[in-house]
Amino acid sequence: MPRANDTVAALLEELADLLAVTGGADSFKIRAYDKAARAIAAYHEDISTLDAAGIGQIPNVGKSMTAKVVEYLDTGAIRTLEELRTRIPPGALKLMEIPGLGPKKAVTLTKELDVASVDELAAAIEAGRLDGLPGFGAKTADNILHGIELLRRNEGRVLIDTATAVAEEIVTALSRVPGCESISIAGSLRRFRDSIGDVDILAAAADSAPLMAAFKALPIASEVIGSGPTKTSIRTRRGLQVDLRVVPIEAWGAALQYFTGSKAHNIRVREIAVHAKLKLSEYGLFDAETGELLVSRTEEEVYERLGLPWIPPTLREDRGEIEAALRRELPPLITEADLRGDLHTHTDLTDGVSPLEKMVAAAIDRGLEYYAVTDHAPNLVMQRMTTEKMLAQRDLVRSLDTGSLTLLHGTELNIDPIGQVDWDGDFLAGFDITVASVHSHFTLPSQEQTQRLIRACENAYVNIIGHPRARMIGRRPPIDADWDAVFEAAAATGTALEVNSFPDRMDLSDDLILRAKRRGVKFAIDTDAHSTRHMRNIRFGIGTAQRGWLTVDDVINAWPLARLRAFVGAKRP
DNA sequence: GGGTTGGTACCCTGAAACGAACGCGTTTC
Numbered sequence: 001m002p003r004a005n006d007t008v009a010a011l012l013e014e015l016a017d018l019l020a021v022t023g024g025a026d027s028f029k030i031r032a033y034d035k036a037a038r039a040i041a042a043y044h045e046d047i048s049t050l051d052a053a054g055i056g057q058i059p060n061v062g063k064s065m066t067a068k069v070v071e072y073l074d075t076g077a078i079r080t081l082e083e084l085r086t087r088i089p090p091g092a093l094k095l096m097e098i099p100g101l102g103p104k105k106a107v108t109l110t111k112e113l114d115v116a117s118v119d120e121l122a123a124a125i126e127a128g129r130l131d132g133l134p135g136f137g138a139k140t141a142d143n144i145l146h147g148i149e150l151l152r153r154n155e156g157r158v159l160i161d162t163a164t165a166v167a168e169e170i171v172t173a174l175s176r177v178p179g180c181e182s183i184s185i186a187g188s189l190r191r192f193r194d195s196i197g198d199v200d201i202l203a204a205a206a207d208s209a210p211l212m213a214a215f216k217a218l219p220i221a222s223e224v225i226g227s228g229p230t231k232t233s234i235r236t237r238r239g240l241q242v243d244l245r246v247v248p249i250e251a252w253g254a255a256l257q258y259f260t261g262s263k264a265h266n267i268r269v270r271e272i273a274v275h276a277k278l279k280l281s282e283y284g285l286f287d288a289e290t291g292e293l294l295v296s297r298t299e300e301e302v303y304e305r306l307g308l309p310w311i312p313p314t315l316r317e318d319r320g321e322i323e324a325a326l327r328r329e330l331p332p333l334i335t336e337a338d339l340r341g342d343l344h345t346h347t348d349l350t351d352g353v354s355p356l357e358k359m360v361a362a363a364i365d366r367g368l369e370y371y372a373v374t375d376h377a378p379n380l381v382m383q384r385m386t387t388e389k390m391l392a393q394r395d396l397v398r399s400l401d402t403g404s405l406t407l408l409h410g411t412e413l414n415i416d417p418i419g420q421v422d423w424d425g426d427f428l429a430g431f432d433i434t435v436a437s438v439h440s441h442f443t444l445p446s447q448e449q450t451q452r453l454i455r456a457c458e459n460a461y462v463n464i465i466g467h468p469r470a471r472m473i474g475r476r477p478p479i480d481a482d483w484d485a486v487f488e489a490a491a492a493t494g495t496a497l498e499v500n501s502f503p504d505r506m507d508l509s510d511d512l513i514l515r516a517k518r519r520g521v522k523f524a525i526d527t528d529a530h531s532t533r534h535m536r537n538i539r540f541g542i543g544t545a546q547r548g549w550l551t552v553d554d555v556i557n558a559w560p561l562a563r564l565r566a567f568v569g570a571k572r573p
Numbered sequence: 574g575g576g577t578t579g580g581t582a583c584c585c586t587g588a589a590a591c592g593a594a595c596g597c598g599t600t601t602c
Contacts, residue, residue: 025574026574027585028574028575028584028585029574029575030574031574031585031586032574032575032585033574035574035575036574036575059575059576060574060575060576061575062574062575062576063574063575064574064575065574065575099601100599100600100601101600102599102600102601103599103600104598104599104600105599105600134593135592135593135594135598135599136593137592137593137594139591139592139593140591140592140593143591143592351586380586380602381586381587381588381602382586382587382588382602383586384586384587439602440589440590440601440602441589441590442601442602443590476601
C-alpha cells in the first residue's frame with residue numbers, strides 16, 4: 001500500500017487546485033494547502049502511526065490541516081474536499097493538467113464550451129469553437145493544442161518512481177502466496193527507462209492459479225483486462241497496466257531474459273542463437289534441429305551458452321552492448337555503493353522541507369563520505385536567498401560535527417539568458433563546490449541556449465551543470481541546444497554534467513550521457529533532494545547513469561574527496 | 574491557512590513572459 005502520507009498529500013493538493021478553480025480563497029490559503037501537502041509527503045514518519053499532536057509537529061501543518069489529516073485517517077475522506085468536488089465543473093481539473101492552462105482559463109473553457117475532457121476540448125478547438133471567446137486568441141488556441149500534444153505524448157506513461165512503488169507493492173504481496181518460487185520486476189522498469197508504459201512482473205510457480213487469483217484480488221487492481229493460466233493483466237486505479245506472467249521455475253532464466261527486453265536487444269540475442277543453430281524463446285534455449293532443451297534456469301546460463309557474459313538489464317537496448325559483450329569489454333557499471341557523496345541537495349533555507357541537521361543525518365545513514373549543501377542562489381527570486389543568509393548557513397555548515405562525513409558548502413546558481421550566474425568570482429571562491437542550472441528562459445533559440453550553457457561551463461567557479469536539459473517529464477520539453485558543442489565545452493573546461501535523480505527530471509538522459517561520455521565529459525549523480533525522503537531517488541539516477549554506460553571513473557562523486565577537490569581546484573585561477 | 578510575534582496583527586516567492594488588447598490578466602519558475 002502507498003504510505004498514508006502520499007494519499008493525504010494528493011488529497012490536499014487536490015483541495016488546493018479546487019480552491020484555485022473556485023476562486024473562493026486568497027492565494028496564500030491555496031499555497032498553505034500546497035505547502036502542507038509537500039511537507040506531509042516528505043515527512044519521514046508515516047502519519048498513520050501518529051496522533052494529532054504528532055501530526056501537528058510537521059512543518060506547515062497547523063490546527064486546520066491537522067484536523068483534516070485526522071479526519072482522513074479516521075473516516076477515509078475529507079468532507080471539505082468532497083463538498084468542493086461537487087461544486088466544480090466536471091473536467092476543469094483535467095484541463096488544468098494541460099501545460100500552459102491554469103485554473104482561470106480551465107474554468108472559462110468548461111463553462112463557455114461545455115467541455116469536460118481533454119479530448120472534448122481538442123475537438124472544440126479544431127472545430128473553431130474558441131473563435132470570439134474573450135481572452136482566447138489564435139495564439140492561445142495554438143498553445144493549448146500544443147499542450148494537449150505534450151500531454152498525449154506521455155499519455156498512459158508514468159514516472160519511474162510511481163511504477164516502482166506499484167511494482168514493489170505487488171512483488172511483496174505476491175511473494176507471500178504459497179507456491180511462489182521466485183518473483184521479479186521485468187520489462188522497461190527493470191531496465192530503468194525514464195518513463196514507464198506498463199509494469200511487467202514475472203513469477204515462477206508449478207501451479208499459476210493461486211498467483212493469478214491473488215493478483216486479481218489485489219486492492220490496487222481496479223480492472224482485470226484479461227486473465228489466463230500464463231498471463232494476467234490488470235489496470236490500477238490510476239490507469240497503469242500491470243502484467244503478471246507465471247512460468248515454471250525451470251524456465252525462469254529464459255523467461256526473465258525474454259520479458260526484460262528490450263525488443264531490439266532480444267532480436268540481436270536471437271540472431272546469435274540462430275547463427276549457432278539454436279532457438280531462443282521465453283521457454284528456454286533449444287537445439288534448433290533436435291528441439292532439445294539446453295538451458296533455461298538462469299539468465300547467466302542462457303547468455304553463457306550463447307557465448308556472452310551476463311549483460312546488465314540497464315544496457316539491454318542494442319546500443320553496442322552485444323558487441324562489447326562479445327569482445328568481453330562490458331563496462332564495470334557504477335552502482336549505488338560506489339557513490340561517496342551527493343553534490344546537489346537543498347534544505348528548508350530555500351525550497352527544501354527538511355532542515356540542514358536532518359538532511360545531514362540522512363546523508364550519514366546513506367553511508368556517504370562527503371555531502372554538499374547547495375541551496376538556491378538569490379537570482380531565483382522566489383527562494384528569497386540573500387548573501388547574508390548564505391554566509392550564515394556557511395558558518396552553520398562549518399560548525400556541525402558530523403563525524404566521518406565531510407560537509408561541503410555549495411550553492412545552486414542560476415544560469416541567466418547569457419550564461420552569467422548570481423555572484424562574482426570573489427564571492428564564488430568561498431564555496432567548496434557549485435552547481436549551476438537553467439531555471440528560466442526555456443524557449444530561447446538553440447544557438448543562444450548553447451552559448452549560455454557554454455559560457456556557464458567557462459566560469460571558473462561553476463563545477464557542475466545541474467539538470468542540463470531542464471525538462472520536466474510530461475510537463476515541459478527539454479531546452480533546445482547543440483549538445484555536442486556543450487559537451488565539448490564541459491570536457492574542455494573540467495565542468496561535470498549532472499545526472500539528476502529526480503523522477504520527473506532524469507536529466508541528463510541516457511542517450512545524451514552516452515554522447516557526452518564519448519567526448520570525455522565527467523558526471524555527478526545527484527539526488528537534488530529537497531527532503532530526507534528524496535535520498536532514495538538516487539537509485540533512479542544510478543539506473544540512468546548505467547543506461548549511459550557510466551563507470552566509477554566517469555563520476556566525480558564516486559571519487560575520493562581528495563580527487564574531487566583536485567577536480568574543483570584545477571578549474572580555479 | 575500557518576507561523577511569528579507579542580498578546581492581535583501581520584507577513585507570506587516576486588517577476589518575467591506571454592498574449593490579448595491597448596493597460597491588463599494568466600501562467601510559470
